[in-house]
Amino acid sequence: MVFIGCALTEPKDYTAFREADPESILVVPVINNTVNVDAADYFLTTIPMPVAERGFYVFPVHTVKRTMEDEGLADANMVHDADPTRLASLFGADSVLYITVEEWEARYVILNTVVTVTFSYRLVDGATGVLLWESQETMEYSSSSGSSGDLAADLVVSAVSAAMTRAAPNYMPLARQANFNAVTRRGHGLPAGAFHPAYLEDLDEYPVAEEDSSADE
Amino acid sequence: MRIAFGVTVALCGAMVIIGCAPTTLHNWGRYDHRLYQYYQDPEAVDALKEEIYQVIQASEESDAKVAPGLYAEYGYLLLEEGASSEAIEFFQKEKEEWPQSEVYMNRMIEASRDTETDLDDSPQAAQQGDEYE
Numbered sequence: 001m002v003f004i005g006c007a008l009t010e011p012k013d014y015t016a017f018r019e020a021d022p023e024s025i026l027v028v029p030v031i032n033n034t035v036n037v038d039a040a041d042y043f044l045t046t047i048p049m050p051v052a053e054r055g056f057y058v059f060p061v062h063t064v065k066r067t068m069e070d071e072g073l074a075d076a077n078m079v080h081d082a083d084p085t086r087l088a089s090l091f092g093a094d095s096v097l098y099i100t101v102e103e104w105e106a107r108y109v110i111l112n113t114v115v116t117v118t119f120s121y122r123l124v125d126g127a128t129g130v131l132l133w134e135s136q137e138t139m140e141y142s143s144s145s146g147s148s149g150d151l152a153a154d155l156v157v158s159a160v161s162a163a164m165t166r167a168a169p170n171y172m173p174l175a176r177q178a179n180f181n182a183v184t185r186r187g188h189g190l191p192a193g194a195f196h197p198a199y200l201e202d203l204d205e206y207p208v209a210e211e212d213s214s215a216d217e
Numbered sequence: 218m219r220i221a222f223g224v225t226v227a228l229c230g231a232m233v234i235i236g237c238a239p240t241t242l243h244n245w246g247r248y249d250h251r252l253y254q255y256y257q258d259p260e261a262v263d264a265l266k267e268e269i270y271q272v273i274q275a276s277e278e279s280d281a282k283v284a285p286g287l288y289a290e291y292g293y294l295l296l297e298e299g300a301s302s303e304a305i306e307f308f309q310k311e312k313e314e315w316p317q318s319e320v321y322m323n324r325m326i327e328a329s330r331d332t333e334t335d336l337d338d339s340p341q342a343a344q345q346g347d348e349y350e
Contacts, residue, residue: 024317038256045253052285053242057317060286062252063293063325092320172253195242 011187013209017132020125023194024057026093029068029076031100039104040076043119043175047099050179054189055196059091088126095132098122103138106169111158112144113165117174121182123190133190137182139174141165243284246272266294283314289322292329301329 027047032040044061052058073079079087084096103118116138123133143165147154183189191206192198251265269291276283292307305326312322 041256042253045249045256048286049245049249055242057285057315059318059321060289060293060311063286063289064321066293067325089320090324092318094317176249 011205011207012133014133014191014206015208016125016130017123017191017206018203018208020095020128020130020132021194022056022094022123022125022132024059024092024094025051025097025123026059026064026088026091026095026126027051027061027097027099028079028087029065029074031076031080031098032104033100033102034104036104039101039171042172043099043101043104046172046175046179047097050176050183051097051190054183054191055193055199056190057195059093064091084124084129085126093126095126096124098124102136104171104175106166106171108162108166111155111162112142113162113169114143115141115165115169115171115174117171117178119175119178119182135182135185135188137178139178139181141170141174244272244276244279244281245284245287246275248272248284248287248290262294266291269294283310285315286311286318288314289318289325292325296325296329296332299332301333305329 027044030040030043044065048058048061068074068079073082080098080100088094088096098121100120101117102120103116106113106115117140118136118138120136121134122131124130125132143161144158145161148157181189186205192200192202247268248265251261251268254261255265269287273283273287273291276287288307288311292304292311295301295307296304308322308325308329311318312326
């Protein structure tokens with residue numbers, strides 16, 4: 001069973017995004033707030049496709065990673081704190097995407113292994129440093145799948161399933177799904193970019209805030 | 218396993234962009250999987266390189282725009298092998314295919330040229346020069 005964690009609410013305010021209208025996105029080193037040391041690198045491989053498929057030019061993630069390492073910019077925390085406009089101008093990027101891996105774990109809870117990934121995203125304008133978009137996404141996979149009515153059989157199936165999942169947690173498919181959800185969710189993801197057929201045809205779904213909004217400021 | 222299959226089917230159905238549905242903007246092949254395998258094991262660099270090359274070929278043959286970054290990633294792998302003039306060709310291709318990459322590709326071309334100069338000064342180059350005498 002797969003759970004998607006994000007409640008649907010009013011669309012986000014895309015005023016800054018629409019004004020900046022970025023064509024290109026630079027993904028910088030990803031912060032890893034988990035104990036799984038490989039999470040950031042593995043995560044990196046799952047981000048270019050979903051973002052580019054929304055119609056943006058995404059800089060080559062491996063080449064960028066190695067370039068930044070060579071230039072002493074390998075420390076993700078340091079990079080996230082640095083001036084985004086300097087980073088953007090180094091690469092000629094319209095915008096910079098900062099991602100943090102918040103969770104990347106498999107919990108073994110008697111006869112059930114639960115795999116959870118959580119990511120937070122921030123897209124920032126390369127010229128001004130203004131925040132264009134932010135989001136958070138969680139995906140969870142639970143190895144248990146309900147009962148067949150035969151308790152003995154269920155226990156065996158659950159134990160095997162939990163053990164298999166624990167031995168090889170399916171982080172990667174979950175990460176890909178999380179990224180896909182984060183960038184495509186209507187009203188909450190990325191508007192269609194310049195290279196997407198729906199570019200500028202989704203102004204209603206990813207709206208600019210109304211000027212006479214009655215919301216508290 | 219029954220459960221794993223069920224989840225895979227559900228994920229496949231939901232994941233429109235990962236080769237399960239026909240229409241995507243770009244052709245990516247198994248680039249992301251190969252890159253993941255490479256990060257797991259640096260020995261897998263040849264498979265990564267081969268995959269990217271195949272995907273580039275397929276896109277070029279079908280007159281499709283090569284996916285963002287693929288020419289550059291291939292160029293970078295060439296650069297790491299020391300094939301700097303070939304690398305420059307691919308950084309050039311990335312720049313032509315995706316003008317958004319121009320600033321970065323110019324830097325990579327510059328860096329590759331510096332590598333070429335270093336190689337000219339290397340003992341290997343001197344040896345090659347002797348071969349032609």
